[in-house]
Amino acid sequence: AQSVAQPEDQVNVAEGNPLTVKCTYSVSGNPYLFWYVQYPNRGLQFLLKYITGDNLVKGSYGFEAEFNKSQTSFHLKKPSALVSDSALYFCAVRDSNTGGFKTIFGAGTRLFVKA
Amino acid sequence: EAGVTQFPSHSVIEKGQTVTLRCDPISGHDNLYWYRRVMGKEIKFLLHFVKESKQDESGMPNNRFLAERTGGTYSTLKVQPAELEDSGVYFCASSHISGTEKYEQYFGPGTRLTVT
Numbered sequence: 001a002q003s004v005a006q007p008e009d010q011v012n013v014a015e016g017n018p019l020t021v022k023c024t025y026s027v028s029g030n031p032y033l034f035w036y037v038q039y040p041n042r043g044l045q046f047l048l049k050y051i052t053g054d055n056l057v058k059g060s061y062g063f064e065a066e067f068n069k070s071q072t073s074f075h076l077k078k079p080s081a082l083v084s085d086s087a088l089y090f091c092a093v094r095d096s097n098t099g100g101f102k103t104i105f106g107a108g109t110r111l112f113v114k115a
Numbered sequence: 116e117a118g119v120t121q122f123p124s125h126s127v128i129e130k131g132q133t134v135t136l137r138c139d140p141i142s143g144h145d146n147l148y149w150y151r152r153v154m155g156k157e158i159k160f161l162l163h164f165v166k167e168s169k170q171d172e173s174g175m176p177n178n179r180f181l182a183e184r185t186g187g188t189y190s191t192l193k194v195q196p197a198e199l200e201d202s203g204v205y206f207c208a209s210s211h212i213s214g215t216e217k218y219e220q221y222f223g224p225g226t227r228l229t230v231t
Contacts, residue, residue: 004157019184032218034218034231039133041224042224043118043119043206043221043222043223043224043225044206044220044222045222045223046219046220049218051215051218060150074192084157090158090173091156094218099173100163100170100171101148101163101170101210101217102163102171102173102174103148103160103220104160105150105157105158105159105160106157106158107155107156108155108157108158111161
């Protein structure tokens with residue numbers, strides 16, 4: 001069965017410091033991996049995706065994520081955090097083997113960036 | 116381009132009542148999805164439409180939930196009768212049917228359902 005784990009409920013980081021939001025996944029086939037961000041009273045916004053190719057993918061707002069097949073991880077990173085990055089972040093996976101569009105989300109990680 | 120819209124933004128109903136949630140996807144998006152997030156937990160997939168056809172409804176909790184997408188445009192999700200455990204935020208999302216953009220889902224702001 002497909003699953004996504006975001007081990008940290010909350011991540012705190014000072015503005016200007018690098019940030020990492022962790023995500024591990026489990027699928028039977030090859031994964032399609034995604035990160036979404038949710039700001040208060042808004043819907044989820046797409047940040048980036050890994051489908052195939054280069055393991056390091058770059059997305060919106062300076063975020064990037066690295067696909068690590070051996071560790072089944074897809075951690076979200078940013079070299080220098082901004083206060084405006086404070087939000088709820090969701091990792092998601094789709095199993096390419098199923099051929100469908102069913103996407104499994106993690107429980108979310110709340111990021112606090114302190115000025 | 117207008118985004119995904121959902122109505123109502125918030126609904127409070129009593130146990131046993133009926134509620135209908137509406138989602139208007141982005142124009143031209145044939146894929147439409149319903150998700151639910153309960154009590155700060157993971158966002159759970161409910162079902163997926165391609166145009167008016169249900170492609171995958173494996174996430175629908177039980178037969179108290181009925182989703183429709185007549186004409187392949189907007190979609191409704193009806194809960195009848197509502198139970199306390201149905202409380203949560205219901206998200207709708209849409210995406211293109213082909214190309215690399217099909218992997219990027221656009222979400223609405225959600226409908227917060229409270230069953231008392």
